[in-house]
Amino acid sequence: MSVRVFVVGIGSGDPGHLTGEAVAALNAVDVFLVADKRAATRDLVTLRAELCAAVITHDRYRFVEVPDPERGPDAERDSTAYAGAVRDWHTERARRHAEAVTREVGDDGTVGLLVWGDPSLYDSTLRVVETIGDLLGAEGVTLEVTVVPGISSVSLLAARHRVALNRVGRPVHITTGRRLVGEYDDALGDVVVMLDGDLACAGLVETHPDLEIFWGAQLGLYDEALVRGPLREVLPEIRRRRDAVRAARGWVMDTYLLRPGTGR
Structure with missing residues (x-):
């Protein structure tokens, strides 16, 4: 038995952000597997459905919702415990998706997995798909996987603020909120921060008072929020706008660029 799998980057969920390759892939899919996380993020499932209906x-x-395993309190875990918890979460997610493929997809069927932003950047889907392939391979099922890139939140952030991610001849460092304070150094160049649930950049205000921030939440969606300026000055506004988005939506997706001040 052979099953085709398209892992498709869908950007923010705006049909205008899809590439032609992505539109062709979506039109080839029989069954979309969607992780059902919780009621608070129900509108993310709706956004996916609306995107598909548009193109x-x-x-x-059809859509098949796969109950997502509980992730747990990541903020309370050290690095070793965090890595182990994520590994276990990926394994259980892969097991549930493998069961869905076996149950819902026939021979020569085509499965679609929709990825916010781009599958290559801080997203677990490709690792999960690899494990799904191992699980189904043991049952004689072969996965033929195609990955279609999408517009990432990082690309949207730079576009919305009309800046390049790097300055001339300088590097760009991409990291997470969990790692930011411990590894930050001016030598890193411009730093893009993702998966920051608590605005860890606040921990750099005293030690790096010249930092500028280019922040964006819900990039590409109707409630997009943008703030830029000296970190020490605009951090309260970012917190306020972030809290407002979370209160309205039940969730918030944001990212930001940190850059040593230019003096302009």
Whole structure:
């Protein structure tokens, strides 16, 4: 038995952010597997459905929701415990998706997995798909995987603020909120921070008072929020706008660029 899998980067969920390759891939899918996380993020499932309805030219596809395993309190874990918890989470997610493929998809069927932003950047889908392939391979099922890139939140952030991510001849460092304070150094160049649930950049205000921040939340969505300026000055506004988005949506997706001040 052989199953085709398209892992498709969908940017922010705006049909205008899809590449032609992504539109063609979506039109080839029979079954979209969607992680069902919790009621608070229900509108993320709706956004996916609306995106597909906007660009798919037939009605032969369907959505199958796969209950997502509990992730747990990541903020309370040290690095070793965090890595182990993520590994276990990926394994259980892969097991549930493998069961869904076996149950919902026939021979020569096509599965679609929709990835916010781009599958290459701080997203677990490709690792999960690799494990799904191992699990199904033991049952004689072969996965034929195609990955379609999308517009990342990092690209959108730079576009919205009309800046390049790097300065001339300087590097760009991409990291997470969990790692930011411990590894930050001016030698890193411009730093893009993702997966920061607590605005860890606040821990750099005293030691690096010249930092500028280019922040964005819900990039590409109707409630997009943008703030830029000296970190020490605009941090309260970022917190306020971040809290407002979370209160309205139940969730918030944000990222930001940190850059030593230019004096302009």
